[in-house]
Amino acid sequence: MNGPARIVALGVALTGMVLSMSGCQQLEARDQLNKGVDAYKSAHYEEAIGHFQRATELDPTLSMAKAYLATALAQNIVPGETTPENLKTANQAIAIYKEVLDKNPSDVNSIKRIAGIYYNINDFENAKIWQKKVLDVDPKDPEAAYTIGAIDWNEAHEDLLKLLQSAGLNDDGKGNVKAPKKLMEQFAEKDGPLVDEGMKYLQQALANRPTYDNAMAYLNLMYRSKADVDFGHPDEVKDDLAQADQWVAKALSTRKLNEEKAAKEGPKGITMPSQNQ
Numbered sequence: 001m002n003g004p005a006r007i008v009a010l011g012v013a014l015t016g017m018v019l020s021m022s023g024c025q026q027l028e029a030r031d032q033l034n035k036g037v038d039a040y041k042s043a044h045y046e047e048a049i050g051h052f053q054r055a056t057e058l059d060p061t062l063s064m065a066k067a068y069l070a071t072a073l074a075q076n077i078v079p080g081e082t083t084p085e086n087l088k089t090a091n092q093a094i095a096i097y098k099e100v101l102d103k104n105p106s107d108v109n110s111i112k113r114i115a116g117i118y119y120n121i122n123d124f125e126n127a128k129i130w131q132k133k134v135l136d137v138d139p140k141d142p143e144a145a146y147t148i149g150a151i152d153w154n155e156a157h158e159d160l161l162k163l164l165q166s167a168g169l170n171d172d173g174k175g176n177v178k179a180p181k182k183l184m185e186q187f188a189e190k191d192g193p194l195v196d197e198g199m200k201y202l203q204q205a206l207a208n209r210p211t212y213d214n215a216m217a218y219l220n221l222m223y224r225s226k227a228d229v230d231f232g233h234p235d236e237v238k239d240d241l242a243q244a245d246q247w248v249a250k251a252l253s254t255r256k257l258n259e260e261k262a263a264k265e266g267p268k269g270i271t272m273p274s275q276n277q
Contacts, residue, residue: 029059033068040072048072063100067110070096074113079120090121108137112144124151142209145201146218152198153221156191160228163187175227175237184231192229198222213258216251220244 036051052069055062073093078086094117097110104110115130128151134144157171163183164171176184199222205215223244230236 025058026062029055029062029065032058033062033065036065036068036072040068045072045075063103066096067100067107070094070100070110071113074117077117077120080122082121087121090117093117106137108134108141111137112141115144115147119147119151124155127151140208142205142212142215145205145208146212146215149198149200149202149205149215149222150218152194152201153218153225156194156198156225157221159191160187160225173224174241175224175231177231177237179231181232184228188229188231191225195222195225195229199226211254211258213251213255216247216254220247220251223247 032051032055036048036055039045039048039051049069049072052065052072055065056069059065070093073089073096077090077093094114097114097117100110101107111130111133115127115134118124118127118130128148131144131147134141138144160171160176163186164176164179167180167183169176169179172178199219202215202219202222205212206219209215221244223240227237227240227244230240
């Protein structure tokens, strides 16, 4: 066999070896993925993380393993805690989910989970941004719309409490008619658009899930915030408070029905996110 022929033959042999090794690694990656899923379902999250990390090392193209790795990491995030360690875990999970989205930008599950992580570390502005990305992909998602509305109310209410406290007052939930006019005008100017946005998204949530009792409860709160925005207009304030009372009653009755239905259906097991491979 002449020189060029030997080189070609060697190249073919090496290619075959590489493909064979690659195939073995992919099979091992799948095995690690399956072991990770089993560990996750048993709530052994650290073990699951190890298996998912190994799967991604063996087969970097296995996007399902990346999504599951991020999900397992997210289980270690303590909601509301902003310690360096908690933020590091959160950022690791977010970065991995973003890798999944680089391959599949419309993967709504990854978008939702990024939004949820931001919410859990009190980064509410980014949580809203990512919930709006959820709605870009799925405009009928009620939970994304609800979360935006809830964040808007909490932000507006926090601003209101600060203003009222500066005058030695607390929120009475009924329009705060005893508050200084100038103070309430400041609230309306800054937070009026936030209240309008929040009401819009809460109504959107209910349009897509008519039995969403949490959205009803927040609409009650949002109408009370609208009464603060409408300060100085007695008829509008009266109407806002009447609407709030109606949503309270509806939220309570709907929640009771939802709880009765849930009791009949029984508990649900642990589920893993659905991902494209």
